[in-house]
Amino acid sequence: MSRRTFLTGTSVAAAWSALSLGGAQFASAAARDQALATTAARAVRVTGTTLEQVATPVGTGGYKRLTAGPGWPLVVRGDLASATTGRDDRRTGLASFVQFSDLHLVDTESPVRFEYLAKLNGSAYRPQEALNARGVSALVERVNSLAGGPYTGMPFSMVMATGDNTDNHELAELDWYLKVMGGGRLAQNTGDLSRYEGVQNSGNAAYWNPELSYNDGYKAKGFPQIAGFLSAAGRPFDAPGLRTPWYTTVGNHDDSIEGSLPDLGLLNDLYTGQYKLEGCDDATAAQLTDSLRRDPAGAVLLLAKLIASGDLVRKVTPDERRRPFTLKEFAKAHLNPAVTGAGPYGHGFTSDMANSGKLYYTFRISEKVVGISLDTTNQAGFADGSLGTAQLRWLEQQLQTHSGHWYDADGRKVTGGSTDELILLFSHHTSGTMGNLLPDPRNIFEGRHDGNELVALLQRYPNVVAWVNGHTHMNKITPHGHAVPERAFWEINTASHIDYPQHGRIIEIADNGDGTLSLFTTLIESSAPYGTDFGGTSDANLAALYRELSYNDPNGRPAALLGAGGDHNTELLLTKPTR
Template sequence: MRRIALLAAAGLLASPAAALAEPAGKSTLQETIRVQGGYGKGPYHPLERGGGERYTVRTTLAPAGRARARARRSLAFFGQLTDPQIADEMSPARVELLDPAGGAVSASWRPQEALGTHVFDATIRNVNRNRVSPVKQGDGKRARLGFAITTGDLPDNTQRNETQWMVSVLEGGRVDPFSGKPLTATNSCPGATPEQIAQMNDDVANRRYTGVQDYSGYPSAGADRQAGFWDPDVAPRGGAYASFPRYPGLMDRAQQPFTAEGLRMPWYSSRGNHDGLVQGNASASSPIFQAIVRGCLKIYPTQAFDPALLIGRSGDEALAAIGNPAFVGRLLSGAGRTPPDPDRAFVSKPEYKQLQGTGDRRHGFGFTAKDELTASRGTALYYSFSPRRGLRFVSLDTVAEGGGSEGNVDDPQYRWLVKTLRTAARRDELVIVYSHHTLETTTNRTPDEEAGCDNPQGAGCDGDPRRSTPLHLGLSGRASIRDLLLANPHVIAYVNGHTHRNAVKAFKRGRSGFWQVNTASHVDFPQQSRTLELLDNRDGTLSLFGTILDTAAPIAEPPPGPAAAFSDTQLSSLARTLAANDPQTRPVTSGDGPGRKSDRNVELLIRDPR
C-alpha cells in the first residue's frame, strides 16, 4: 500500500479516466492525448485524455463555399506513415555517445527507441481501424481508405535488419526485433577471449539487450557519462533522466518476437535520409562504419570523449569529428562487446528496393520509368502512379547521397519531374507530390558524387553515372522545387515528414498554389499518423481533409515495476510516455512535435485547376 501511495503522490499512476481511454478506432476528432503539466515542461509526467479537435478550415488558397458539404464527392482517401526510425539499438554502427551534446545530435539516442517496432505496429493498427472516412460526401456516403504512402525514415540506420523489420511490420506477421547471432567461424569476434565468446553466445541464447541503456556495460565511464542515458533497471544517475521511473527488465522484454497486424491496404514508399545514410547523416560507404557495423565492438560512452565538445556543432561537424580514424581507433580500443550480426549490413539503393518485396508494384518502386532505371543503372527510386483516372501521385527521392541530414533533388530527377508534371497537366490530372523532406529542409548542397564510390550495388554509393549537379533545393536557387510546383497549377499538395512535427503551410502565386502537409513522426512525441482525403466540392474548389490519428495503444502507460510480463500494447503505451518526457524531444522536432491546432485536423481549400 505504501508503494502505491508513493506512486500516486509522484503522479506516476494514471487517473481512472486516463486508464479507460482507448485511442484504437478513434481519431483525434474524438479524443486527444496530452501531457499532464504541459509538454516539454518539468520532470517526468504521465499522459492524460484530452478533448477532441474539430477541423480548422483554412482558406488561404480558395474560399469556403457554404454549400460545399452538400455537393462534395471523394476523389481519394489515403493514409500517411512517416518517420518510425526503427532502430537496431544494439548495432555497433550507432553513435549514441554523441547524444548528450544535444542540439543537432540529440537524435543519436532516444529512451524509447528499443520499442520502435511496437510503436509502428500500434500506428498501423489504428490506421486499419480508421478505414472509413470521417467526412460525409454530398450523398451521405463515406469513402474507404484506399492506400497509404510512407514518407521516409522507416529504418533508422540504413541497415538490412532494420529494413526487414519495417517491411515485416507493414506486411504483418512475425517480427523479431532482436539483433545478434551466435559466434561461428564466419560470424566471429577477433580478439575476444573464450569467456567473452561464451558470454556473447549466452546473450544471444537468452535474447539479452546490450547497449547504452545498461549501465553495467560501461561502468568505468563514471556516473557523469551514464547520466546522459536512461537505464530502466536501476536508479537514474541524475541529470536529465533523474525523474524517469524504473522498469526492470524492460530492455530484455523489448527483444521478444511479436505478431504484427500489417497494413490492410496497399502502401507506397519514398526514401528518407535515415533510409539511405548512417544515422541519417553519413555515407554508408564510409570505411570506418563498414568495418564495424557487422562486428562485435560496441562503442560506449567513455571518459575519453566528452560530448560537451560538440555543443553548438552541426550534425555534419559532429559526424566528421567521430569519423576521424585515429579518434575512432582510440574509442574502439576500450569498446565493449555485443554479439556480431551479418544482417546489420548497410543496404544499397537496389537492395532497399528489393527488400520491399514484390507487392503493390514493389510498393511503388515498380512504377519507376524504365528509361530512368536504364540511365541510372538501376538506382532511380522516384516514380509516379495513378490510383484513379484524373489523379496522379508523384514520389520524390530527396536523400542527398553525398551525406547530410537535409535533402536535395539531383538534376536528372528534376528533369524527370518537369516531364512528369507536364504530362499530368496535358492529361488534366490533379497531382499530389510526396517525399521525405519539406521544402524548408531541402537545403543540402552536397553533390551525390561525394558519396565516395560509384558502384550501383554498393551501400552508400552514388551508382547513378549521370551528374547530380546542378542540385535543386526547396526554396532557393534558379530552379527550386517550390517554383516548379507553383508553375504547375495541377499540383495541389506536397506531403512530407522529416521535421517530426505537424505543420501545414500554403504556397501561393497569383490565383494558384499548393498546400505543404507535414506530419509528426512515429518515433518522437506525439507519435501520430495522418489520413488525407481529397474531395471535389463541385463549386470550382477542392477540399483536402487531414485527420490526425494517435497509435492504438492505451493512453495510460504501465505503472513502474518489472516489465517481463508487459504486453505488446503496454510497450507501445510506455513508448509514447517516454517520448513525451524525453528532455531532448523539443530540439529534435524544431520546437513542437504536436504543432498548432491549425496544423492537425484541417480542411484545406484550393481552387480546382481542371
C-alpha cells in the same frame, strides 16, 4: 445539430484562442464543446482520430503520465481560397489515404550509433526507442481499425511512408520495416538474441537504465524502473501488417550513416563487429557533433579514432544483419513476394529501379488523383536534401503528362493533352530542408536543385494540389502561391513516429462543386492505450510506454513538434484547376 452544419473559418478562429501540449485551450468549456460538436456534425465519423480524443499529459511531477483528453476540432484554412456555404451538401470525395513519416525502425544495439551525443543532438538517443517496432505496429493497427476518411467516408486507397523508414540503413532495420508494414513475426533485437546489448543496461548515468535500481539521470527526472523491460522489448511479436496497399518514399536515414554521414563503406566492419562506443567526454562530443554538421568525412575519421582508443567501448555480439544496405538493395527488398502483403507488388519500386538506383516513380492514388514520389536524398552527406537535374526533368515530364495545361517559365499558358488529373507530390524533405546542393556521388557532375526551385516549378502546374512530406518530425501546413489562386498548392508536413507526438495523418480530397477543392487533414494516434502500467510488459503496454516515454524524453521537443491548431485537423481550401 445536423452533420451538414457549415462552420466558417472565422467562427473557428473566434472559438480557438490558443494551443498547448494538452490540446486546444478555449475561452470556456462551452466554446470547446461547441467547436467539437460542430466538427463532429460535419464529419461522417470521428472515432479513432484526434477529432475524437488526444493524448494529454496529467500530473505535477517531472515525469508526466498521459490520458485521453478532448479532441482537436477542425480548423478551416482559407489562405488560398474562400470557403462557401453549403459545400458539405455538394461534396464529392476524390481520394482518401494515410501518410506515415519518419518511422525510424531502429537497431538500438548497433555499434554505429551516437547515443553519447544526445545532449547536443536529441535524435542520437531516445529512451523509448527499444519499443519502436511495437509503437509503429500499433499505428498500423489504428489504420486497420478505421473504415475510411472522416469527411468523405471513402476507404483508404493506400498508405504512403514518406521516408526515414529505417534509422541507420541496416538490413535488420529494413527487415523490421517491411514486416511492420506488411505483416510478420519480428523481434527488435540484434546480436545475442537472449540478452540486450545496448546503452540502456550500460550502467552509464547518461542513459535511462530501466531495469537497474540506481538513480541515473533519467530516473532523477521521474523515469520509472521497470523489471523485465529490455527482455520484453526484444522478444518476438506478430505484426499484423497493413490491410491497405502501401508505398515507400526514401529518406536520408535510409541511405546514409545516422542520416548524416556519407556511407563510403569505411564503417562496414564496425557495423558488423564487436565494439560499441557508449560514451565520450563533453569536448569530444562537441567536436564530433560539429563534424557531423560541417565535415562528414572528418566525423567518420574521428569516430574510428574513438573506437580505437578503447575508452567506454563495450564488446557486443557481432551480427551480419547490421550490414548497411544500398539504395538498390532497399528497392530490391521491396520486390520480395514475401513482403507484398496488401500490395502493390514492389510498393512503388520496380526491378528497373533496383538496378538503376533511381527511386522515384508515379502511381495512381484514385481514379482522378495521381501521386509522384521523389528521392530527395543526397549521398554527399548531411541530413538535408535536394533534387538532381535528371530527376527534376523527369518530374516536369510527369507533371505535363497528367496536366491539361500549365505555364512556361515566362508565365505563358501551354495547353496539354486530354489527361487532366489532380497531382500530389510526396518526398521526404520539405521545401525548407532541400538546401544541400553538394554534388551527389551517384552522379558527381550533375547539378542539384533546392526547395525554392521545386516550389517554383510546382506553381506552374495548376493540377498540383499538395506536396506531402516529413523529415522535420513536425506537424506543419504551409500555403504556397497566395498571389495566383489557380497556381497555389498546400505543403503538408507530418510529425514522425519516433518522437512525440508520434502522429500519422489521414488526407482526403473532395470536390466542393463550387469551383473549390477541400483537402481534409486529420491526425491519428496509434491504437495503444493512453494509460501505462510500470509493472507490466504486455505488447499493448509496451506500445503505450513507447508514446509516454517519448513525451517525457528530456532531449525531445514535444511543444515544437506538435505544431499549432492550423497544422492539425484542417480543411484546406483550394481553387479547383480548370482548362
